Amino acid sequence: MEVLPQAAAPLLNGRESMAEREKEWVQRARSGDREAFAELVRMHRAKALGLAGSLTKDEYLAEDIVQEALIRAFLHLGTLTDNSRFAAWLQRIVRNQAYMKLRRGGPYGNERPFESFAGGKQEQPRCVTDAESVDWGDIDSILFHLASQAQEASKNGSNPEQCLIRKETLQGIHMLIRCLNKRERDIFEARFFGELPPSEIASLFGTTTAGVYNSLSRSRAKLQKERIRISIGLYVERRAALGLPRRKILAPPPN
Amino acid sequence: MSYALDRDWSKTWTSAAWAVHGAVSYTDKKHLTLxxxxxxxxxxxxxxxxxxxxxxxxxTMFPGGYILRRNLCNLGFTSCLADPMAPVPPDKVEKVMALVQSSIDRGIPAISFDLFIPEFGLLYGYDDDKQLFHGKDVSKDGTIPYSKFADPKELLFVTTISDSLSHSxxxxxxxxxxxxxxxxxxxxxxxxxxxxxxxxxxxxxxxxxxxxxxxxxxxxxxxxxxxxxxxxxxxxxxxxxxxxxxxxxxxxxxxxxxxxxxxxxxxxxxxxxxxxxxxxxxxxxxxxxxxxxxxxxxxxxxxxxxxxxxxxxxxxxxxxxxxxxxxxxxxxx
Structure with missing residues (x-):
């Protein structure tokens, strides 16, 4: 039923053994195994990639879509409620992104570059860091990978401006995540990537469910503040670049 | 009938009307009293x-956007409204700030809520270099950092006056x-x-x-x-x-x-x-x-x-x- 992109296919070989492995990873993650935890993250990304691939029938387009979906996911962190399920939500974003791309006729519009006819088996690396060396359980690593990919794409790609914006966005997200302390970040990542229920995160980090909720809501508040601070800075700069007035103060209202 | 004839008619406990009157006093309808x-x-x-x-x-528990729009309508003004819920996404923050600044550029303060206390107030100045709004409500005349303005407790409320119509x-x-x-x-x-x-x-x-x-x-x-x-x-x-x-x-x-x-x-x-x-x-x-x-x-x-x-x-x-x-x-x- 699903046409899987080649890159993702090895990860998803054999649905049954997959389900069993997932069960095992959850078990191990529960007992505090970080390796298993990273494995869960990889799988969720692979699932998203599979979905995007089946919708677009194009491996690279699928990669793009998942990347964009992840960016979108980051940018909308502030609107995530405690009860929302990350995977389902990411899938919805992937779906929307895919449909949008397809409606527009793919990333290249009506023109498909020559290489994309050559099938999925291109050998030349599309990015500085290849997907194999990325630790998908680590936000820093993921962001670094995505950013360097975007940079590479801006050098080779058809729309350098868009790629540059993406690179800057990714660096922005990276900067945002840095405002959290280590523990907040870990809990945040566990929720964000692992889609683990707060009770499991609590036992993973040796805290209470209430503690997890507190940490998550603190993290979200911090991220929101940081996002706003950065975007206001950019807004003010943009106004300056447009030559808009810097300062205007009317007479104070009476009484 | 011993009602208060001798009171101060330039002050009111209804901050919405205070703010509307304040904003209107910068327009061609400044003859309207409180x-x-x-x-x-x-x-x-x-x-x-x-x-x-x-x-x-x-x-103050009324649908603020709706009531203030009609308030301004009654006085013969068209208006703009912003009321995104917190946490406000950055793109919306920018739009709301642009709304406030364009109103101030036209010489009319923007009506907002909860500047210093949870009542209606006026934003009458901005300073991009210091990232500050100048605002006033019944409690205080002072400045509000952009970042604080953009991080409201419930919603980012702003109403601005657009055109003045010649209502009879x-x-x-x-x-x-x-x-x-x-x-x-x-x-x-x-x-x-x-x-x-x-x-x-x-x-x-x-x-x-x-x-x-x-x-x-x-x-x-x-x-x-x-x-x-x-x-x-x-x-x-x-x-x-x-x-x-x-x-x-x-x-x-x-x-x-x-x-x-x-x-x-x-x-x-x-x-x-x-x-x-x-x-x-x-x-x-x-x-x-x-x-x-x-x-x-x-x-x-x-x-x-x-x-x-x-x-x-x-x-x-x-x-x-x-x-x-x-x-x-x-x-x-």
């Missing part, structure tokens, strides 16, 4: 009651009466507050019930007394000023003069009852609304106020119907 604004926006006639404990929040005095009065009568009869759109508050004349019954069951929160009760008493002072003054100003000879001028004059007398009675209530329950101390004697005396005063206001609303209702379709000047039947 009394005019209180009357034409309907704020002088409002009563929004929390039927549980007479909560302090009730007077007839349109202004008709639109005002429409709001006043709808509110008094409990027909105003309440959006998310529906069912939580009791409006207009029915508010009196809800209020008396809270006192009867000795459930009134001292602080909140006194605040409601202060806000509504202040509003009714303005109502009586607005009506008698209008009765005086409509001094022409045609059927419209005559009818307005008569109805407004009659309504003014009734509202003066309401205002007088509230003068006594304010003495009994001063804000913020609050008096003793749970004390049986005080509660019963207050219920008596509210009953008097309700009877008078009911008659006043009947006059305004009749005038509203007339303003929609004037009678014949002369009828020979």
């Amino acid at each position: 009394t005019d604004v209180m009357g034409f926006t309907g704020h002088a006639f409002r009563m929004n009651i929390d039927p549980e404990i007479m909560s302090i929040a009730a007077p 005095k007839y349109e202004m009065l008709r639109m005002a009466l429409h709001m006043i009568v709808d509110h008094a009869r409990g027909k105003e759109w309440m959006h998310i507050f529906e069912g939580k508050f009791v409006q207009g004349l029915a508010g009196y019954e809800a209020w008396m019930n809270v006192l009867k069951e000795r459930r009134a929160d001292e602080h909140g009760h006194a605040f409601n007394v202060a806000v509504i008493g202040d509003a009714r002072d303005f109502a009586a003054r607005f009506l008698s000023e209008q009765a005086f100003r409509w001094d022409g000879g045609n059927v419209v001028e005559r009818t307005v003069r008569f109805r407004m004059g009659e309504a003014a007398k009734h509202y003066a009675e309401v205002s007088a009852a509230f003068v006594e209530l304010r003495d009994m329950f001063p804000f913020p101390q609050g008096g003793a609304p749970k004390d049986p004697d005080d509660a019963e005396r207050a219920i008596g005063l509210l009953r008097t106020a309700l009877a008078a206001e009911t008659k006043g609303v009947e006059q305004l209702e009749a005038l509203f119907h007339f303003m929609k379709e004037y009678y014949s000047e002369t009828w020979i039947n």
Whole structure:
């Protein structure tokens, strides 16, 4: 039923053994195994990639879509409620992104570059860091990978401006995540990537469910503040670049 | 009739009207006084009651965007509204900031909420280099960092004045009466507050019930007394000023003069009852609304106020119907 992109296919070989492995990873993650935890993250990304691939029938387009979906996911962190399920939500974003791309006729519009006819088996690396060396359980690593990919794409790609914006966005997200302390970040990542229920995160980090909720809501508040601070800075700069007035103060209202 | 003739008419406890008047004073309609604004926006006639404990929040618990838009509409302005919920996404923050700044660039402050305290206030300046807004509400005149402005507790509320339209005095009065009568009869759109508050004349019954069951929160009760008493002072003054100003000879001028004059007398009675209530329950101390004697005396005063206001609303209702379709000047039947 699903046409899987080649890159993702090895990860998803054999649905049954997959389900069993997932069960095992959850078990191990529960007992505090970080390796298993990273494995869960990889799988969720692979699932998203599979979905995007089946919708677009194009491996690279699928990669793009998942990347964009992840960016979108980051940018909308502030609107995530405690009860929302990350995977389902990411899938919805992937779906929307895919449909949008397809409606527009793919990333290249009506023109498909020559290489994309050559099938999925291109050998030349599309990015500085290849997907194999990325630790998908680590936000820093993921962001670094995505950013360097975007940079590479801006050098080779058809729309350098868009790629540059993406690179800057990714660096922005990276900067945002840095405002959290280590523990907040870990809990945040566990929720964000692992889609683990707060009770499991609590036992993973040796805290209470209430503690997890507190940490998550603190993290979200911090991220929101940081996002706003950065975007206001950019807004003010943009106004300056447009030559808009810097300062205007009317007479104070009476009484 | 001992209503407050000698009070300061440049101040009000209704911060929405204060802010609207403040913004309007920067436009071509600067001749409108605070009394005019209180009357034409309907704020002088409002009563929004929390039927549980007479909560302090009730007077400002109305759909702000809707009410302020209509307020400005009544005064002859088109307006813009921003009210995204917190946490506000960065793209919306930028749009709201641009709305505020463009209004200030045109020389008119933007109306906002919860600048320093949870009441309406005005943003009258900005400084991109320091990333500060200059703002004022009833509590304070000062600066607000952009980052604090962008991080509101509930929603990022801004209303700005766009165009000034040349509404006639007839349109202004008709639109005002429409709001006043709808509110008094409990027909105003309440959006998310529906069912939580009791409006207009029915508010009196809800209020008396809270006192009867000795459930009134001292602080909140006194605040409601202060806000509504202040509003009714303005109502009586607005009506008698209008009765005086409509001094022409045609059927419209005559009818307005008569109805407004009659309504003014009734509202003066309401205002007088509230003068006594304010003495009994001063804000913020609050008096003793749970004390049986005080509660019963207050219920008596509210009953008097309700009877008078009911008659006043009947006059305004009749005038509203007339303003929609004037009678014949002369009828020979």
